[in-house]
Amino acid sequence: MYDRIREKLNILADAAKYDVSCSSSGGSRKNDNKGIGDSSSSGICHTYTEDGRCVSLLKILLTNHCIYDCAFCVSRKSNDVKRAAFTVDEVVELTMSFYRRNYIEGLFLSSGIFKNADFTMERLVRIVKKLRTEERFNGYIHLKTIPGASQELLTEAGLYADRMSINLEMPTESGLKLLAPDKSHEDVKKPLGFIQNTITQFKDEKQTGLIKSTPKFVPAGQSTQMVIGATPETDMEIMYSADEYYKNFSLKRVYYSGYIPISYDERMPMIGSQPPLLRENRLYQTDWLMRFYGFNVKELLNSNNPHLDTDIDPKLSWALRNLDQFPIDINTADYRMILRVPGIGVQSANKIVQARKFGKLRSDQLQKIGIAYNRAKHFIRCADSPIILNEPDAPHLKSIILADSNSKYLKVAQNQLSLF
Known part of the structure; x- marks a missing residue:
């Protein structure tokens, strides 16, 4: 591997580690016509499918250049870090090279936003399209949606990706405005809603049988992620927000990422070097009760009990x-x-x-x-x-x-x- 590519990989893989929403559950893309890879087969990021299989993914950013200055993000434009960017061909070559060496079974691809949303999203789409159509790669692909990207690009991306996700960042709009004033939850809801409606449209077309062959569109669904502990929301506010997104956008997963101190911004909380892992665990347990045990979020958290217990589940x-x-x-x-x-x-x-x-x-x-x-x-x-x-x-x-x-x-x- 060329030294420059290796350096880029070190920088952009390290920058991608803060995104925890890389589950491969739900992928069912089969390997037909002697293609490469299979997203439903069992197994440099480890994740787990719904049936418990461990899957390895190449988890990288296309670039850590970004036009935004979010206080909680390591790739924010004001942060003094090494910058790098892959070309489209470099990501494709890395993915195929790692797969052939049996290092990975799929790709998790995100990016900082450089120039504008469409400029970035167009390159992400070119990567996944080239993997599918030219390299005939049938492994799992999780693609991060860029807020503000056009519907045309989102539609094309959904034809090649198994799962798409877009980060909510903070649980509430007020928390987001505090740390990322240029962003809005509305910028997240629009693509989530569009992709969800398109998923439904494709399913309806398949059921009616009017179209002979209906392509798969984001077969593993959508997910999102919240940073926990960077803003002062209660557990109740966090889980009420998650419940809203589950109901309104049929999300497969909401991920809760304990805030890791990566800046000295006065707006950020002064906590230890370790993220609030116990709180993160309790939120996941609550999420599980809502999705698989029939609990309504208001039974678990309400005005009388706005916080989860730390000593019991x-x-x-x-x-x-x-x-x-x-x-x-x-x-x-x-x-x-x-x-x-x-x-x-x-x-x-x-x-x-x-x-x-x-x-x-x-x-x-x-x-x-x-x-x-x-x-x-x-x-x-x-x-x-x-x-x-x-x-x-x-x-x-x-x-x-x-x-x-x-x-x-x-x-x-x-x-x-x-x-x-």
Whole structure:
């Protein structure tokens, strides 16, 4: 590899690491007619598909030159960093070279905005078009949308990319205006809405059968990302914003990126060198409850509870605030309520519903199914559950569960130490 290309790669791969929205879940592009690659096959950025497969992506920026001066961004125009830009052919050559060496299975391509939105987007489109049509590359491609790009370019990009995304940046408009006054959430909503409508249009054309062959258009859908902790939003504001975008634009994922201090701007918060990973984790757990467990965001966060607990997960927190709904009878409760029991996941809930068709379930059977029984036992009754006259209140129950968890972790640590 030429030294200059290697230098560009080091600069532009490093600048791309702050974008966490690189999941490849949902890709289904098949390798036909002796092409190169396959986005649905299992496996320099690691990401995971919905079924748990690990996929490696070449994750780079086309350029880190940018006309904007967003205080939270390492590529902002006022930042004193090395600048670089790939040519269209260089990105194509890198992608194919890395794929043939079995380093990667796909490409995650973003860019700083240089000159204007269309100028940048046009080059991104040329890259993915050349990969698909000239190199016959069928691997996974995630392309970042440039705010303000024309609908014609967005449409063309959607014909070649598996997933497209555009960063919301900050959870609220006021937070965005504080740190990036030249940007607006409306600039994000317009392309999200256009791409979503076009996805629907292509699906409708395929279902009617009026058009013999309907091309795929962004088959893995859209996603977005928020920076968490750079502005003073509550957890409630963050998740209400995420819920709005899920509902209005049918997003596949919202990503929550803990703010990493990369500037000394007086508008930025003074926090430690590490991003707020615990808060980030709690937000992802809440997101999961909304998407897969049937929770409404207002049940989890509201004016009485605007912040997520740090010492317990949001599902347990909700259960402790709603003890009047527990315990449930595991042999008669509906699937929705079983899902709400702390310690029971989606797969376990399905297994419980299927297993109880053959007889009443006992505690030993529930443990074999794989639930976290020491946690769940406080919220359920099964065939052999003892009669408890006085149920503990929420603070007492919380302390019991935390003590059990700490004891479990201590035993694991002791077992690991014994190996040495």
